[in-house]
């Protein structure tokens with residue numbers, strides 16, 4: 672069985688890759704730099720170097736695919752929604768021309784709106800592009816990744832979760848590793864077909880205030896949730912160097928998914944995953960250092976934002992890293 676995995680170095684893709692290897696499959700990993708993989712995996716995978724925006728490369732790597740895991744990668748391009756549409760066109764062409772039998776797509780809560788949810792509108796467009804191929808596709812509409820908290824080490828040190836959501840607004844939070852479990856299971860299972868949409872909602876809906884309370888308990892530090900007005904968020908993002916469209920796409924992920932929004936796909940058995948925010952935080956925010964020289968017990972985060980990428984997705988209902 673040939674299973675092609677995109678973003679194998681990402682939060683979700685890395686878990687998918689490891690589980691496929693442990694299942695005895697030798698996945699084909701499509702990625703920009705194999706040196707970024709865990710070295711112990713290299714004997715168990717085939718790697719094909721390429722950029723997901725390269726239509727010919729994606730067509731080639733999926734030529735014999737029995738199943739494909741596709742993620743619209745966070746690229747840092749100035750117009751994230753247009754970039755998603757471009758990526759969606761790339762994967763849709765490959766799925767159609769190669770008649771890839773099964774594709775699992777990493778989508779988001781809010782994609783059902785199709786417009787008005789910022790960056791998630793781009794994922795919605797990719798859903799539609801994949802649907803138009805006529806091949807079997809599964810869209811996993813995932814909740815807010817716990818790992819978004821790692822994207823703003825300064826906020827973690829400060830002990831504040833800033834959000835454009837009301838701090839008492841419940842929404843699904845999920846460990847991306849648990850999403851990887853579901854993706855791997857669906858890639859390995861050959862008995863599904865057609866167009867499917869499923870929620871991956873983590874163990875429980877949480878408000879930002881509840882999330883802050885959990886982090887307080889786990890870390891022993893005074894975390895709090897703080898609402899930021901949409902226009903202040905937009906200004907802060909532009910001041911920090913984002914384009915107007917990037918800032919707008921982030922703000923709208925919150926403004927589009929709050930007042931009266933309820934996910935179309937309800938929490939269910941298939942998409943209720945086990946890892947709690949407390950368990951995730953204990954593992955991923957382990958280092959509450961009070962060592963001399965670190966200052967007031969600063970948190971040293973386990974996986975700070977990589978590659979110079981910047982911004983707090985805790986300031987928005989973020990779905991990706993922002994440059």
Ligand SMILES: NC(=O)c1ccc[n+]([C@@H]2O[C@H](COP(=O)([O-])OP(=O)(O)OC[C@H]3O[C@@H](n4cnc5c(N)ncnc54)[C@H](OP(=O)(O)O)[C@@H]3O)[C@@H](O)[C@H]2O)c1
Pocket residue numbers: 678679680681682683684702703704707721722723724742743744745746777778779780794813814815816819847988989990991992
């Ligand atoms: N964060 C959320 O709350 C949330 C919620 C729902 C859905 N999502 C969706 O989840 C996805 C992100 O998943 P994640 O957190 O697992 O990813 P991630 O950890 O942010 O990793 C990004 C991955 O994309 C790769 N990449 C970036 N640009 C690329 C390109 N041009 N060509 C090939 N690979 C490229 C990176 O590879 P390198 O190693 O080369 O850098 C890396 O593997 C996004 O589509 C987002 O919309 C996120």
